[in-house]
Amino acid sequence: MPTNRIEPIKVSCLRLDANNPRLGRHFISTNPGQKEILAKMSSWTLDELAISFIENGFWPQEALVVLDDKDGPFTVLEGNRRLAALQLLHQAKDGEPYSPKWKEIAVSATPEKIGKLLSVPCIKVNNRREVQSYLGFRHVTGIKQWAPAEKASYITHLIEEEGLSYEEVMRRIGSKTPTVRRHYIACRLLRQIEEEVEEVSLKDVEERFSVMYLSIRSTGTQKYLGIDLTVQPSEQLRPVPLSHSSKLGYYARWLFGAGEHDPLFGDSRQTDTFGRILNNEKAVEYLERVPKPLFEVAERLAGTEEIDVVGHVDQAAIEVEDALRVAHLYKNSRKLREAVDRFGQGAIRLIELFPDLKDKIINGSA
Secondary structure (H helix, E strand, O other): OOOOOEEEEEHHHEEOOOOOHHHOHHHHOOOOOHHHHHHHHOOOOOHHHHHHHHHHOOOHHHOEEEEOOOOOOEEEEEOHHHHHHHHHHHHHHOOOOOOHHHHHHHHOOOHHHHHOOOEEEEEEEOOOHHHHHHHHHHHHHOOOOOOHHHHHHHHHHHHHOOOOOHHHHHHHHOOOHHHHHHHHHHHHHHHHHHHHOOOOOHHHHHHOHHHHHHHOOOHHHHHHHOOOOOOOHHHOOOOOOHHHHHHHHHHHHHHHOEOOEOOOOOOHHHHHHHHHHHOOHHHHHHHHHOOOOOHHHHHHHHOHHHHHHHHHHHHHHHHHHHHHOOHHHHOOOHHHHHHHHHHHHHHHHHHOOOHHHHHHHHHOOO
């Protein structure tokens, strides 16, 4: 955290950061003005902050970090949500509420309370670099983390604008090198998709960035796209090499959808299964051949469904063995009886699938 002293600055002299990673790279590229930024941020649950400020004031511990532009206005580098909440509150108090909700919030702000929020504690820094380590730790690895796309954008800035290596970024923001590496490669992969795959919309790609980030962890995805996680940033400007460029379009459509085609799967928890699918030639051939492939079919072809089923049964066996150690102590428990009944019915149906095992389990035959 910067060690500069805290001083009050009028809210009217502060401005939102047009380069705030949370705004999204596409939005930032439009060079938005202050009104556009505030409108976009209005959906960020700012009302709770405003209510807290009205009731409790603005604590020095939550001081904004601002870029010292001498005479102002001062760009807020850390605390944009707090500033946006204050701006919307003051707008409402001045008779120009952004929505009925803000008009209602402003009612509870007495002249005395609103007067205490005309200026807020701030810490001035001379340039963005002074606060980069703090922002990186706070929002990439700390308690107020950005979304994966925002983290990746920030890490990419450090690598491409500041010229830092993976290891240097790791030390600056307190993260692990593999995490830094995957965020950067995911960001470069996003840009490559934007440039080379026409059917996929930018909005859909950015909204599902976290799915792509999780996807590139798997060896199946790395193998299918030809991505090498071991090389340095200068060799990752185009993560997918020319030898695998035809695969990039398939991958993008499966992950993000295109036109009338929905994504192949919708749950980020399925990314590991997707990676195993891409590691199976038969499943990949099906995905590439069929215009509207089904995830479930690809899953069966790759044998991943069997892996999941075995895992579920193994886990159930482990938990039953664990429960047996103390179950006899609760033989009179109605809840345990109901649980055993539910488990037993499922176990019997499962055993029926294997007649030889049924005989062995029930009759104890070899």
